[in-house]
Amino acid sequence: MxxxxxxxxxxxxxxxxxxxxxxxxxxxxxxxxxxxxxxxxxxxxxxxxxxxxxxxxxxxxxxxxxxxxxxxxxxxxxxxxxxxTHSLNTRIIEIPVYYNDPWTHETLMRFRDRHQSPEQTDLEYAASLNGYGNIEDFIRAHSHSPWFVSMVGFVAGLPFMFQMVEQEQQLEVPKYLTPRTDTPKQTVGHGGCFGCIYSVKGAGGYQMFGMTPVPIYDPQQSMPHMKDSIVFFRAGDIVKFRPIDQLEYQQITQAVESGTYVLHTRPFRFDLQEYLAAPEDYKSRILEALYDN
The missing domain is CATH 3.30.1360.40 (Gyrase A; domain 2)
Structure with a gap:
């Protein structure tokens, strides 16, 4: 190359x-x-x-x-x-996501006049644009492969993530025609080929797919996974989304509020050459490392 x-x-x-x-x-x-x-x-x-x-x-x-x-x-x-040598000592991080949640749904419905397809929700639009027959199949594609954090910024602690799949398999969805004036904190969004997690409540233009109950920006550093920095993500992190339902979302939220929630992470040495040589095999190694007890 x-x-x-x-x-x-x-x-x-x-x-x-x-x-x-x-x-x-x-x-x-x-x-x-x-x-x-x-x-x-x-x-x-x-x-x-x-x-x-x-x-x-x-x-x-x-x-x-x-x-x-x-x-x-x-x-x-x-x-x-x-x-x-193209290797990096990094982390694999499991992020629970409540897809199609009621809070981002309520928000996106208030901004249909700024959307390319007002008759569809963001998930429905993304699914149809990427050739999926329903949002369940799209969510499976979104959460199946890991994501690589390529930068952190725009607002404090917001990670931009690049899906670790072949280029023809990458999920692509344009941003809103006009940005929203409201996006809930910890919304999982997508614009172009990049995924993100909104670290704070505010304006935004990425399509909204769901919410994570896990804080990723904490000025008080009250959470165990935030004790080293007020910003959790670092460039080079590898993220694996895990779909959860409303009950688990509430359970994790309660654990977060009590300060007892422990984010599932594993150390990992990522090798670019090995990944490029056999992407699918290497992704399996990443997931094995994450879930190996």
Missing amino acids: SEQSIRYSFGGDEHLFAEISESMSLPAFFRGLEMTNRLTAMNLSGILDICLANASFQIRFNPDLISPQALLDKVKSLESARST
Whole structure:
């Protein structure tokens, strides 16, 4: 697989943007990950922030401490210095989802005038657009394969997820024609080929498929899985959705409120080359690692 040339551009006086690829792919993500890791290790004076995204990264810097051209030269030097090893110590995380729940349903019905297909719910629209005869089959496809978290941001703690399936199998649904002014916190959404979980209540344009009872943004860090950070997800995490019903949703919500809920996670070393060589076999290994007692 040949690599595209990285496109660089400056944003004002303090930002350097690097576009690795015009489309999201795991090789593009790993290229950005490796370059930003190497740049961080260089500990250059004047670099303030390094933000990794799906197939790009952005650097905020102080031009009084490092000139734009000097920074660009340093970053470009990392293109040819990349390692051939593409592995990552990460986590597999099971996220319970109450699909077709009453709260996102009530919300989406208030915004039918902003939708491509007002006579359908978001799930019905997504199912028909992707060739599924009913929403149950679509939910099965959505929850069957794991998802790779390729970036965290837009709002605090929101993960963007890329489904780990062959390109022709990827679920694709456009965003609303006009964004909503309301989206419930912890909504599981989808726009284009990306899945997400809304970390806070607010505006949004992704199709709404359901809700998870598990907080992923907690400024108080009251939950066991949030004790290390107010933002739970990290780029490189692997997510497996698990459909639940209303009763289990309520049970988990009660456990969350009492501070006793324990999120199901497993450590995992992801190898890009092994995944690309045999995606279906490798996905089986991921699921075995998650559910191996």
